[in-house]
Amino acid sequence: xxxxxxxxFVRIKNIFESISNEYDFMNDLMTFRNHSKWKKEIAEIAIAxxxxxxxxxxxxxxxxxxxxxxxxxxxxxxxDISGNMLKIAHKKINELKIDNINLKTCEAENLxxxxxxxxxxxxxxxxxxxxxxxxxxxxxxxxLKKDGKLIILETSxxxxxxxxxxxxxxxxxxxxxxxxxxxxxxxAYIYLLDSxxxxxxxxxxxxxxxxxxxxxxxxxxxxxxASTIYIVSK
Ligand SMILES: C[S@@+](CC[C@H](N)C(=O)[O-])C[C@H]1O[C@@H](n2cnc3c(N)ncnc32)[C@H](O)[C@@H]1O
Numbered sequence: 001x002x003x004x005x006x007x008x009f010v011r012i013k014n015i016f017e018s019i020s021n022e023y024d025f026m027n028d029l030m031t032f033r034n035h036s037k038w039k040k041e042i043a044e045i046a047i048a049x050x051x052x053x054x055x056x057x058x059x060x061x062x063x064x065x066x067x068x069x070x071x072x073x074x075x076x077x078x079x080d081i082s083g084n085m086l087k088i089a090h091k092k093i094n095e096l097k098i099d100n101i102n103l104k105t106c107e108a109e110n111l112x113x114x115x116x117x118x119x120x121x122x123x124x125x126x127x128x129x130x131x132x133x134x135x136x137x138x139x140x141x142x143x144l145k146k147d148g149k150l151i152i153l154e155t156s157x158x159x160x161x162x163x164x165x166x167x168x169x170x171x172x173x174x175x176x177x178x179x180x181x182x183x184x185x186x187x188a189y190i191y192l193l194d195s196x197x198x199x200x201x202x203x204x205x206x207x208x209x210x211x212x213x214x215x216x217x218x219x220x221x222x223x224x225x226a227s228t229i230y231i232v233s234k
Contacts, residue, residue: 060088
């Protein structure tokens with residue numbers, strides 16, 4: 001890791017370590033509760049491949065892994081860099097008595113799994129935080145089986161100018177205000193919103209996926225383009 005990458009890594013890790021307790025609640029407010037629906041959709045897409053081995057990268061508080069665990073005969077590995085986010089995931093998994101999810105502290109850029117191992121990889125609201133996006137994508141490619149699917153849910157900036165204006169109001173005014181009221185950590189949320197702005201636009205990101213070696217990129221636009229699901233094959 002070079003210096004600026006490692007500074008970014010530490011900053012991102014510290015942000016998630018500090019916001020873990022209110023992360024789920026804030027996510028409900030920021031997406032107007034839509035994120036749960038989109039996370040269920042990830043499991044619905046995955047189920048079509050009858051996957052046995054699944055990896056959920058940047059699993060955070062575990063919602064996507066929990067949805068995926070309902071797939072018969074599946075075994076899910078959930079990885080994240082934040083111990084505090086994983087603690088919340090552990091608590092939920094124990095309360096729900098789920099026994100087919102294994103959680104690990106691990107970076108997307110240095111996955112501790114063998115080549116061609118997983119049938120499905122999911123990444124929910126994680127790729128834009130990777131300290132090295134190219135490396136994170138190529139590691140996902142490496143551990144995914146041939147014909148396996150990578151499913152990415154990520155925020156995006158709407159293209160329609162009116163929707164984009166509303167989106168700017170929501171991200172510049174509504175979210176900082178609710179972040180201040182409910183978490184007191186406005187700066188952390190502004191940093192995370194900026195990572196959306198700095199993330200490559202949809203077309204550029206699709207180009208990066210093809211360049212990594214993936215094929216057949218399908219996209220599903222959510223909430224007028226404020227989030228996108230990318231379904232990609234190896
Ligand atoms: C916005 S949360 C998403 C959590 C969960 N996937 C969801 O959809 O609610 C982003 C997560 O990515 C993790 N993360 C950030 N950079 C990472 C990296 N390089 N490798 C693995 N996890 C990372 C953070 O610790 C955080 O838990």
